[in-house]
Structure formats: structure tokens, C-alpha cells
Amino acid sequence: MTTSVCDPEQLQRLYSAHHGWLRLWLRRQLGCSEQAADLAQDTFLRILARERELNLLREPRAYLATIARGLLINHWRRQAIERAYLEALARQPEAVAGSPQEQAEVVETLLRVDAMLARLPQKVRTAFLLSQLDGLGYACIAERLGVSERMVKKYMAQAMLHCLTCCAE
Known part of the structure; x- marks a missing residue:
């Protein structure tokens, strides 16, 4: 039987002890405090979704950095795809551009194709x-x-x- 991950006290302790460090680490990687804050939150959301006993973590910062590194890679991949799409779009006639919603859907589709090809x-x-x-x-x-x-x-x-x-x- 798997143990629930969501022991609120364990998560609170992990968050309190390491959230500030994680934000600073991400800020150095990204150069943007707002994006760092978002990815730090996403890191802890990922932990909520995993079935792992938080009190058994020997190296919590290494664990957090591993999760955050994966999120960073996804973030950078998304930015690269979005940038390439917007550059290609800028070379097209204005009528081809589509609405912001359509552009977001195209970027999401490109991300799925990229993941499939990867x-x-x-x-x-x-x-x-x-x-x-x-x-x-x-x-x-x-x-x-x-x-x-x-x-x-x-x-x-x-x-x-x-x-x-x-x-x-």
C-alpha cells in the first residue's frame, strides 16, 4: 500500500525550509524573479502529485533541484518553440497571424509535436x-x-x- 504524499506538516516543513533557496536558485537560472517564483510553486505542486514520503528525503535540496531542473528544461523548450513560431509568423502576411487564442493553440500543438519527436x-x-x-x-x-x-x-x-x-x- 502506498503512503499518501500529502502530509501537510511534512510539505509545510519542506516548503518553509527550502522555498527561499529554490526561488533564488531558479532566479539565477532564469534571470527573472517572477518566472522563478512561478517555477518554484510548480516544483512544490509536482511534489504534491508524487507518491513519496517527504520525511524520507535525505537531500531535499537535490530533490527539489531535480524537479525544478526538469521544469526549467520544459520552460526553455517552450520558449524556444514559441520564439521560432513567432519569428516564422513575423515573416508571414498579417492576415496569416490569427488571433492570440489561435496562436496559443498553434504553440501548444507545436509543443506536443516536439514532445512526440523527442x-x-x-x-x-x-x-x-x-x-x-x-x-x-x-x-x-x-x-x-x-x-x-x-x-x-x-x-x-x-x-x-x-x-x-x-x-x-
């Missing part, structure tokens, strides 16, 4: 992107990756199956 092995992802984004044929992709054309076909089948599986979820 779960593919490197060569499979590269083959898929060279085919879909650059329009390269299998022979050219095989030459670039240093593999056989047959291997590229396997990579593409793996990528397509992965895409279908993710869409079905």
Missing part, C-alpha cells in the same frame, strides 16, 4: 524530419545518415507508427 531515436527522428520538412528522398537521407536505403525505410515506418500511436492516445 521520444524517437535520433536517427529515426532525423530521417523523418529530412523527409517531411526538407522533402528529401530515401536515397539522399540514407547518404546523409550513412545507412542503407532499406534502413531509412525502417526508420520512416518506425516514425510513422510512432506518430499514429501518439495520435491515437
